[in-house]
Amino acid sequence: xxxxxxxxxxxxxxxxxxxxxxxxxxxxxxxxxxxxxxxxxxxxxxxxxxxxxxxxxxxxxxxxxxxxxxxxxxxxxxxxxxxxxxxxxxxxxxxxxxxxxxxxxxxxxxxxxxxxxxxxxxxxxxxxxxxxxxxxxxxxxxxxxxxxxxxxxxxxxxxxxxxxxxxxxxxxxxxxxxxxxxxxxxxxxxxxxxxxxxxxxxxxxxxxxxxxxxxxxxxxxxxxxxxxxxxxxxxxxxxxxxxxxxxxxxxxxxxxxxxxxxxxxxxxxxxxxxxxxxxxxxxxxxxxxxxxxx
Amino acid sequence: xxxxxxxxxxxxxxxxxxxxxxxxxxxxxxxxxxxxxxxxxxxxxxxxxxxxxxxxxxxxxxxxxxxxxxxxxxxxxxxxxxxxxxxxxxxxxxxxxxxxxxxxxxxxxxxxxxxxxxxxxxxxxxxxxxxxxxxxxxxxxxxxxxxxxxxxxxxxxxxxxx
Numbered sequence: 001x002x003x004x005x006x007x008x009x010x011x012x013x014x015x016x017x018x019x020x021x022x023x024x025x026x027x028x029x030x031x032x033x034x035x036x037x038x039x040x041x042x043x044x045x046x047x048x049x050x051x052x053x054x055x056x057x058x059x060x061x062x063x064x065x066x067x068x069x070x071x072x073x074x075x076x077x078x079x080x081x082x083x084x085x086x087x088x089x090x091x092x093x094x095x096x097x098x099x100x101x102x103x104x105x106x107x108x109x110x111x112x113x114x115x116x117x118x119x120x121x122x123x124x125x126x127x128x129x130x131x132x133x134x135x136x137x138x139x140x141x142x143x144x145x146x147x148x149x150x151x152x153x154x155x156x157x158x159x160x161x162x163x164x165x166x167x168x169x170x171x172x173x174x175x176x177x178x179x180x181x182x183x184x185x186x187x188x189x190x191x192x193x194x195x196x197x198x199x200x201x202x203x204x205x206x207x208x209x210x211x212x213x214x215x216x217x218x219x220x221x222x223x224x225x226x227x228x229x230x231x232x233x234x235x236x237x238x239x240x241x242x243x244x245x246x247x248x249x250x251x252x253x254x255x256x257x258x259x260x261x262x263x264x265x266x267x268x269x270x271x272x273x274x275x276x277x278x279x280x281x282x283x284x285x286x287x288x289x290x291x292x293x294x
Numbered sequence: 295x296x297x298x299x300x301x302x303x304x305x306x307x308x309x310x311x312x313x314x315x316x317x318x319x320x321x322x323x324x325x326x327x328x329x330x331x332x333x334x335x336x337x338x339x340x341x342x343x344x345x346x347x348x349x350x351x352x353x354x355x356x357x358x359x360x361x362x363x364x365x366x367x368x369x370x371x372x373x374x375x376x377x378x379x380x381x382x383x384x385x386x387x388x389x390x391x392x393x394x395x396x397x398x399x400x401x402x403x404x405x406x407x408x409x410x411x412x413x414x415x416x417x418x419x420x421x422x423x424x425x426x427x428x429x430x431x432x433x434x435x436x437x438x439x440x441x442x443x444x445x446x447x448x449x450x451x452x453x454x455x456x
Contacts, residue, residue, distance in 0.1 A: 003445070007414045010395045016318040016335055021310060024336050028306065028343050185428060 074257040075271060077186060081237040085190025088127045088154060107227045107246035113288045116226045118166025118199045119281070121235070122158035122173070124191050130155050130176070132206055134215025146213050153206060154180040155220050156189060158197075165285045166199070174221035175199060178206050179228045186260070187231035196233035196241065196281070198226035231269065239274035249284040250277070310339055313359045316416070320360060323411035324367040324404040337366045357426050360416065364408050364427060371404050398445050406441040409434055 001009075105111075129152045138147040154177045163169045175197070181188065189195060202224035205217045225232065233250075234242040242258060243250045245268030254276055258269040272280065314335075321334035341362055349355035399407060412418045412426065420438065424431040 004414050006395055007410075010399075011319045011323070011411075011415055014319050014322050016314050016332075020332055020335060021314055024310060024339050025307065027336060028340065 072254060072256050074259050077258050077260045077269070080242065080258060080271060082234070082242075083193045083237045085124075085193040087185075087188055087190050088129060107230050107244065109247050109249060109284060109288065112198060112226065115200045116165075116198050116289075117201050118169055118223075119164040119196065119285065120158075120160050120166060120169055120173070120199065121162040121164070121194065121196045122160040123194045124156050124189060125159050125172075126157040127189070127191050128155055129153070130220060132215070132217060134208070134217050135213040136208060136210035137213050138210060147210070149208065149215075151178070151206065151208075153178045153219070154189075158195075161194065164196070164281050165289050173223060175223040175225060176202070176220045177225050177228045178202070183229070183231050189232055194235040196235065199223050200226045236271070241272045241274070241277050243270050243272050244268060245270065247284075249287065250280045252280070306339075306343060309342065313356070316356070317359055317363050319415065320363045320408070320411055321367055323399075323407045323415070324364070325370065326400060326407075330367075330370055334363060334366045334370055337370075338363050341366070360412065361426050367404060367408070401444050402441055406437055406444075409437045410441050410445075413438060 132149070132151045132153070134149050135146045136149065138145050156175050156177075158173050158175065160169055160171050160173055201222050202219065203222055204219060206219055208217060227246075230244050230246070231242065233244075233247070236242060241250075243255070245251060250272055251270040254273060256271040256273075258271050260269065317338050318331060318335050321338075322328070322331040325331050325334060338359065342359075347358055349358065399410075402410065408427070409423060412423045413420070418426070420434045421431050423429075424434045427434070429437075
């Protein structure tokens with residue numbers, strides 16, 4: 001029996017139970033949107049009150065507008081004013097994402113103190129894929145055998161604009177990610193865009209399994225993204241920041257939920273106003289780095 | 295106030311019945327357990343009812359369900375990483391299918407399982423899978439090749455098939 005037939009046989013018996021189908025239909029009948037009406041009515045009432053206040057007290061109008069009023073309603077990612085950027089140019093041989101057979105722990109800012117060596121803000125001025133070809137010793141198939149490897153990493157050259165944390169960070173840095181392309185294309189890092197990046201030291205060589213037999217495995221730079229498996233913090237054209245949910249300190253308080261299309265993978269994204277980002281970031285640095293070094 | 299429920303109209307019922315098996319099998323291919331599969335299954339149809347997408351064709355409709363299933367399974371996979379699990383007692387009998395294929399499929403990562411399932415069960419070409427998963431065709435081919443290497447002991451077909 002061929003693998004395909006075997007595979008079909010394996011899955012042909014796997015079907016949803018009638019109970020599950022009925023349960024699903026029942027769940028879809030649950031009134032889920034009731035709360036939205038409360039919000040909608042509240043929003044209308046609030047709008048009317050604000051308009052009335054502006055009309056009745058024109059002298060206060062200037063005071064109201066002078067304060068940074070940040071809309072906290074959800075916004076679609078397509079409507080976020082992002083800086084134009086261009087992805088890394090590539091030929092068809094290079095995979096869109098690097099493969100990973102390992103389990104990946106979910107991101108949380110609590111992870112930062114252990115290996116994060118810097119948090120910087122900078123603009124990507126150049127980016128490319130670097131190819132590695134090397135051999136490792138392997139006796140699995142024959143004695144003194146060798147395995148051929150071909151891998152790619154993504155290299156970014158960044159003009160540093162601000163350093164939130166880290167020592168001796170030059171004005172231009174290079175970072176190299178052996179893991180790339182783990183989120184949808186809409187979140188790929190692009191040339192011309194500015195990001196706030198948590199960095200780690202990945203060592204002089206790329207990581208590989210086994211003992212090196214031949215080939216060059218030396219990295220362009222020891223610096224790498226601390227957590228390359230999610231969208232990085234991106235500064236928008238308006239100066240606000242697109243931030244993932246795991247950055248609890250940054251997304252606390254006033255921020256705006258960013259919605260993405262149902263068929264795009266990434267569930268929690270927020271737009272953090274520029275007016276609050278710096279203070280939140282400083283708080284985060286103080287919490288995780290200053291405290292631990294004391 | 296009017297009851298604003300997701301009305302399960304005849305149309306939705308037909309959709310659920312039409313794609314129930316497809317969605318369930320693909321979800322199971324990735325999660326490899328019935329409990330998670332049930333969660334993914336429900337989430338897919340809730341998303342369908344919430345969004346009510348308009349499809350240009352039957353192929354578009356099927357592709358939407360396949361892609362959303364892959365994404366829901368991924369989301370569940372990542373959310374599971376946040377929790378610590380205690381292994382079940384081995385003496386507890388599982389109702390998961392146990393055949394020659396099972397231990398091999400367990401070795402694949404969810405990403406690879408999705409590609410293998412879409413290729414071998416749904417019969418999609420690597421180009422179709424690449425559009426569906428928004429990966430490059432070369433990536434899909436590479437993932438299939440690597441998956442087949444892992445499955446090599448039970449694969450008898452020609453490696454050049456795709």
